[in-house]
Amino acid sequence: MINYVxxxxxxxxxxxxxxxxxxxxxxxxxLKGSEQAVLVAAGLLxxxxxxxxxxxxxxxxxxxxxxxRLLGPLARRLYPQxxxxxxxxxxLLAAMSANILGLGNACTPLGLKAMAHLQELNRDSETASDAxxxxxxxxxxxxxxxxxxxxxxxxxxxxxxxxxxxxxxxxATLCSSAVAVTLDALLRRFTRKRVxx
Amino acid sequence: MTAAVHTFSRWAVPLLLxxxxxxxxxxxVPIYECFVEGAKEGWHTTLRILPYLIGMLVAIQVFxxxxxxxxxxxxxxxxxxxVGFPPEALPxxxxxxxxxxxxxxxxxQIFSSHGPDSFIGxxxxxxxxxxxxxxxxxxxxxxxxxxxxVRHTLAAALLTDLAAVIISFYVALWFFA
Numbered sequence: 001m002i003n004y005v006x007x008x009x010x011x012x013x014x015x016x017x018x019x020x021x022x023x024x025x026x027x028x029x030x031l032k033g034s035e036q037a038v039l040v041a042a043g044l045l046x047x048x049x050x051x052x053x054x055x056x057x058x059x060x061x062x063x064x065x066x067x068x069r070l071l072g073p074l075a076r077r078l079y080p081q082x083x084x085x086x087x088x089x090x091x092l093l094a095a096m097s098a099n100i101l102g103l104g105n106a107c108t109p110l111g112l113k114a115m116a117h118l119q120e121l122n123r124d125s126e127t128a129s130d131a132x133x134x135x136x137x138x139x140x141x142x143x144x145x146x147x148x149x150x151x152x153x154x155x156x157x158x159x160x161x162x163x164x165x166x167x168x169x170x171x172a173t174l175c176s177s178a179v180a181v182t183l184d185a186l187l188r189r190f191t192r193k194r195v196x197x
Numbered sequence: 198m199t200a201a202v203h204t205f206s207r208w209a210v211p212l213l214l215x216x217x218x219x220x221x222x223x224x225x226v227p228i229y230e231c232f233v234e235g236a237k238e239g240w241h242t243t244l245r246i247l248p249y250l251i252g253m254l255v256a257i258q259v260f261x262x263x264x265x266x267x268x269x270x271x272x273x274x275x276x277x278x279x280v281g282f283p284p285e286a287l288p289x290x291x292x293x294x295x296x297x298x299x300x301x302x303x304x305x306q307i308f309s310s311h312g313p314d315s316f317i318g319x320x321x322x323x324x325x326x327x328x329x330x331x332x333x334x335x336x337x338x339x340x341x342x343x344x345x346x347v348r349h350t351l352a353a354a355l356l357t358d359l360a361a362v363i364i365s366f367y368v369a370l371w372f373f374a
Contacts, residue, residue, distance in 0.1 A: 001351050001352055002335075002336075002347065002351055005332075005351065006252065006253075006256050009256040009257065009259060009260035009265075010256055010259055010260075012260060012263075012265040012268075012269075013256075013259035013260045013262070013263035013265045014259070014263070015265070016263045016264050016265040016268055017263035017264065017265075020263075020264060022263075022264075025262050025263045025264070026259050026262075026263055028262055029255070029258035029259035029260075029261070029262035029263060030255050030258070030259060032258045032262065033251070033254040033255030033256070033257060033258030033259065034251050034254070034255055036254050036258065037247065037250040037251040037253075037254040037255070038247070038251075040250055040254070041243055041246060041247045041250055044243050044246065045239060045240065045243040046239075048239040048242050048243050049236040049237075049238075049239025049240065049243075050236060050239070052235045052236055052237075052238045052239045052242070053231075053232035053233065053234075053235040053236035053239075054213075054214065054217055054232065054235070055235060056231050056232060056234055056235025056236075057217055057218065057221040057226060057228050057231045057232055057235070058217050058220075058221070060221065060224075060226045060231050061217070061220050061221040061224040061226045062224065063217060063220055063221075101209060103209060103210065106210065106213075108337065109239075111334070111338055112242055112246075112337070112338065112341045115338050115339075115341055115342050116238075116242070116341070116342055118342075119342040125342075125343070125344075126343065126344060126345040126346060127344065127345070127346040127348065128339065128344050128346060128347045128348050128350060132338075132339075132344070132350075133347070133348055133349065133350045133353070135338075136334060136335050136338050136339070136347070136350045136354070137350055137353040137354055137357065139329065139334050139338070140329050140331035140334040140335055140350075140353075140354035140357065140358075141328075141329060141331070141354065141357045141358075141361065142326070142327055142328050142329040142361070144326055144327075144329075147322075147325070147326035149301070150304070150322050150325055150326050153301070153304060153305060153308060153313075154308065154313040154318075154322060157305070157308040157309060157312070157313045158312075158313070159308075159312075159313035159314050159318075160314055161314070162313070164319075165319060165322045165323055165326065167372070168319075168323045168365075168368045168369065168372045168373075169322070169323055169326035169327055171368055172323050172326070172327035172361065172364050172365045172368045173326065173327045175327075175360075175361075175364045175368075176327050176328070176357055176360055176361035176364055179356075179357050179360040179361070179364075180353060180354070180357040183352075183353040183356055183357060184349070184350075184353050187349035187352060187353055188348065188349055190349065191348035191349045192348075
């Protein structure tokens with residue numbers, strides 16, 4: 001599917017630019033996109049390294065295991081394939097907590113850490129495991145309950161009550177995460193067969 | 198309330214950092230050596246993501262810069278008008294799965310043209326808060342460990358985005374209409 005999404009964006013871009021007689025916009029888009037990717041990666045390099053280091057301390061000190069015990073019941077239901085004592089469980093919960101709290105820069109590094117631990121449990125290293133699919137689907141659905149950036153933006157635009165959207169956002173986030181979990185549970189049956197040839 | 202949230206967001210990372218290092222020390226973990234060892238992985242992870250980022254961001258930029266995105270919005274507007282979804286909020290909702298900074302720019306634009314306390318402003322804020330840059334999440338997460346097949350994840354993520362926009366619309370109506 002990712003192949004079709006990717007091709008659709010390129011095809012639609014080329015056709016639109018050509019029909020407007022401004023085909024150079026495609027070339028500009030290529031330049032801008034690749035430049036942006038390098039900038040994003042450079043920004044990530046520092047944060048990913050930093051949070052990987054901090055997580056290593058948390059892991060050695062037994063903090064991630066403590067978090068896994070604390071949020072165990074929910075996590076075991078969401079990720080039944082991950083043993084509760086495996087470092088993957090602690091990493092998953094740390095990443096999800098960062099997302100819930102809207103910790104911005106910390107979210108991607110912690111998410112990548114969790115994926116690396118899940119890979120240790122994966123039988124086919126080129127195909128996403130069930131736990132990885134659930135984790136990516138839930139993360140992609142947004143878990144943010146404290147939308148700090150949005151409230152700051154509302155404040156800077158002169159909102160009378162910047163935080164009034166917190167309740168509605170939490171409710172909408174909860175619903176959409178439930179949709180993500182349900183869709184994942186429904187769809188994985190169809191993609192599992194191909195994995196276990 | 199606002200003050201509490203802002204204080205929280207300012208203190209969260211410093212407290213987390215202090216908490217983890219002091220707990221580590223109390224457990225006699227050699228925290229600095231441990232940190233350096235963990236941080237070494239960052240370089241490898243980032244390098245592995247880069248090709249995926251380039252592929253995705255180039256396609257997104259081509260799609261957006263060529264005017265194809267605005268064309269798509271123009272096609273969809275009559276449909277969303279029928280259910281009463283404000284067309285001003287549509288560009289932000291469509292760009293959201295593709296680009297975080299892009300959708301934030303649209304959000305800021307809606308805030309300055311309609312006001313953050315208007316219905317459109319509130320709706321846009323709720324859509325922004327309850328969705329993610331799903332395409333980025335799936336590409337980068339899968340890329341970081343070299344997955345070639347993400348199975349149904351992308352379909353689930355994009356369908357969830359659609360559901361989140363619809364849910365946000367009804368939540369906004371319920372709270373603010």
